[in-house]
Amino acid sequence: MQNKLRVLVTRVEYPQSVPWSWGSLFVKPRALYLHIPFCKAKCLYCDFDSRALGGCELDAAMDRYCTALASQIDTYGAAGELDEVETVYIGGGTPSLLGARLVSLVERVRGYCDPVEFTCEANPESFTLELAQALREAGVTRISLGVQTLDAGELKAIGRIHSAEQAMLAIAQVKAVGFSTSCDVMCGLPGQTLESFGRTLETLMTLRLDHISVYPLQLEEGTPLARLEEQGRIAVPDEDFQAACMDLAVEMLTGAGFERYEVASYAQPGQRCRHNIAYWTGKPYLGLGRSAAGMFDIPSAAEMCNLGTYPFYTSGANPSSALHEGRVRYRQLDDEGVQFDTEHLTPREAMAEDLMLACRMTDGIGIDLLKRAAALIPELELRAACEAAVRSGLATWDGRALVPSHLGWLEGNELFGLLWALAC
Numbered sequence: 358m359q360n361k362l363r364v365l366v367t368r369v370e371y372p373q374s375v376p377w378s379w380g381s382l383f384v385k386p387r388a389l390y391l392h393i394p395f396c397k398a399k400c401l402y403c404d405f406d407s408r409a410l411g412g413c414e415l416d417a418a419m420d421r422y423c424t425a426l427a428s429q430i431d432t433y434g435a436a437g438e439l440d441e442v443e444t445v446y447i448g449g450g451t452p453s454l455l456g457a458r459l460v461s462l463v464e465r466v467r468g469y470c471d472p473v474e475f476t477c478e479a480n481p482e483s484f485t486l487e488l489a490q491a492l493r494e495a496g497v498t499r500i501s502l503g504v505q506t507l508d509a510g511e512l513k514a515i516g517r518i519h520s521a522e523q524a525m526l527a528i529a530q531v532k533a534v535g536f537s538t539s540c541d542v543m544c545g546l547p548g549q550t551l552e553s554f555g556r557t558l559e560t561l562m563t564l565r566l567d568h569i570s571v572y573p574l575q576l577e578e579g580t581p582l583a584r585l586e587e588q589g590r591i592a593v594p595d596e597d598f599q600a601a602c603m604d605l606a607v608e609m610l611t612g613a614g615f616e617r618y619e620v621a622s623y624a625q626p627g628q629r630c631r632h633n634i635a636y637w638t639g640k641p642y643l644g645l646g647r648s649a650a651g652m653f654d655i656p657s658a659a660e661m662c663n664l665g666t667y668p669f670y671t672s673g674a675n676p677s678s679a680l681h682e683g684r685v686r687y688r689q690l691d692d693e694g695v696q697f698d699t700e701h702l703t704p705r706e707a708m709a710e711d712l713m714l715a716c717r718m719t720d721g722i723g724i725d726l727l728k729r730a731a732a733l734i735p736e737l738e739l740r741a742a743c744e745a746a747v748r749s750g751l752a753t754w755d756g757r758a759l760v761p762s763h764l765g766w767l768e769g770n771e772l773f774g775l776l777w778a779l780a781c
């Protein structure tokens with residue numbers, strides 16, 4: 358990537374004054390993500406930022422972490438920067454492991470904003486009816502459960518610590534309390550067959566879920582599962598099998614009234630995940646907690662910096678006079694919110710990113726987005742990329758939008774590559 362400024366910020370120095378301001382261009386975050394980096398045990402395939410600590414150590418670490426996170430929420434909330442938050446997502450890790458601490462965090466956030474969608478991730482082994490009721494009362498609207506599969510052998514093969522029965526019970530509790538209910542399911546698991554994958558989906562469909570996400574297993578380097586595979590001790594199905602599972606999911610879920618609105622996401626009418634859509638449509642979002650990511654356009658970030666609450670722009674990482682436009686993305690590196698990895702995208706790079714993200718969704722790249730893109734990317738290049746996508750069968754043009762095809766989703770990297778090439 359060209360013109361990318363990558364800055365590792367190691368200390369916070371709130372600027373006393375910032376010599377530039379865009380006033381009315383200031384856009385506050387529309388989405389808020391809180392990251393909870395704790396799990397009861399590490400799944401064999403997991404390379405996410407989550408710690409599995411024992412008993413007292415875990416309790417003490419969760420207490421410390423939640424105190425620091427609550428303090429960050431207060432800092433941003435008191436400055437009015439959560440005023441326009443429309444969606445909140447508490448993910449992990451395993452947020453449900455926090456128990457009553459999770460309810461307190463929800464109440465804390467609710468004290469500063471009134472989101473239309475408030476999601477908490479949960480895992481079956483740490484979910485109870487009592488917790489469900491407390492979360493509902495605190496203002497959570499949606500629960501996303503990590504089910505992955507309902508086959509006992511497959512659960513064991515990937516190191517999940519819950520059983521199929523626990524998953525079914527958790528779903529029943531979530532539904533009984535009246536949440537919008539989403540489940541994550543995985544395909545391409547060791548020992549999985551098309552029949553067993555179909556059985557998991559079939560059972561889930563009988564439970565009248567509102568939303569299902571289907572992800573292929575990624576063998577991440579350095580994980581226990583990748584090592585087992587390297588040693589020849591387990592066999593992981595290949596990409597063709599994963600593609601067959603994804604096709605079966607389309608067939609079964611759309612047949613049951615779900616709409617596929619993103620490459621991995623299926624929703625009943627009116628049940629699309631608004632928070633994830635915010636990510637895919639370039640809305641500004643704030644991430645708090647270790648490993649949480651956020652994204653803003655530069656004028657907004659600069660204005661927030663003026664307010665003195667956005668430590669990812671310290672005086673050291675300040676765009677000074679050079680970077681007045683484009684987009685800033687950051688990832689928090691520590692528990693307390695003082696270290697950040699910050700990345701700057703030029704306006705053209707940000708637009709190429711928007712085009713790529715739009716191609717994750719069934720709506721594709723609409724004319725409005727293409728018109729905005731044409732203001733930053735030479736029209737000839739834009740047209741050539743779209744034509745190449747259609748010519749190679751990665752997308753179709755329906756007169757109103759460039760829509761990813763079945764091949765485009767299977768060969769996502771090719772389609773994304775074509776669009777990202779427009780960044781420079």
Ligand code: SF4
Pocket residue numbers: 395396398399400403404405407449450451480503
């Ligand atoms: S529950 Fe999720 S975050 Fe925790 S170890 Fe398993 S995959 Fe990783």
